[in-house]
Amino acid sequence: MTATRGTQATRxxxxxxxxxxxxxxxxxxxxxxxxxxxxxxxxxxxxxxxxLRRVVRALLPLGLDDLTFDVTSTVGASGVxxxxxxxxxxxxxxxxxxxxxxxxxxxxxxxxxxxxxxxVVGELxxxxxxxxxxxx
Numbered sequence: 001m002t003a004t005r006g007t008q009a010t011r012x013x014x015x016x017x018x019x020x021x022x023x024x025x026x027x028x029x030x031x032x033x034x035x036x037x038x039x040x041x042x043x044x045x046x047x048x049x050x051x052l053r054r055v056v057r058a059l060l061p062l063g064l065d066d067l068t069f070d071v072t073s074t075v076g077a078s079g080v081x082x083x084x085x086x087x088x089x090x091x092x093x094x095x096x097x098x099x100x101x102x103x104x105x106x107x108x109x110x111x112x113x114x115x116x117x118x119x120v121v122g123e124l125x126x127x128x129x130x131x132x133x134x135x136x
Contacts, residue, residue: 021064024064024091024092025060025061025064028056028060028091028092028093028094029053029056029057029060029094031093031094032053032056032082032094032095033053035094035095035096036049036052036053036096039096044078044080044096048075048076048078051075051076052075052080052082052096055073055075055082056082056084056094058124059071059073059084059094060084060092060094062124063084063085063086063092064092066086067086068086069084069085069086069092070083070084070085070086071083071084071085071123071127072084072097073123079098080096080098081096081097081098082094082095082096082097083095083096083097
């Protein structure tokens with residue numbers, strides 16, 4: 001197979017762009033991990049820190065190029081929420097914020113808890129319907 005100079009340059013440019021995006025996502029996720037570790041244990045007592053991290057990982061690619069991106073998602077009934085948004089001085093950030101307590105569950109619901117991903121999918125679907133987030 002013969003590659004022209006333009007194709008090779010384009011391929012290199014795509015690779016550099018993808019590497020830059022991955023590095024930016026990794027940086028924000030690393031900063032969130034530090035922020036999560038700095039939280040007092042009682043603040044995250046009922047929250048699942050791995051669920052918070054999964055929410056951040058799901059939202060980061062959506063907000064990377066959208067300077068108006070601002071999504072807050074509550075994880076479970078703990079009242080702990082994570083906000084992913086663009087700050088004018090720091091760029092894309094993910095922080096834990098006080099959230100509203102989730103719906104009260106009855107004994108029947110305790111047997112089959114709702115997966116954390118289901119709530120994120122529902123919120124993203126609502127944002128897509130309101131055209132606040134556009135698919136790429």
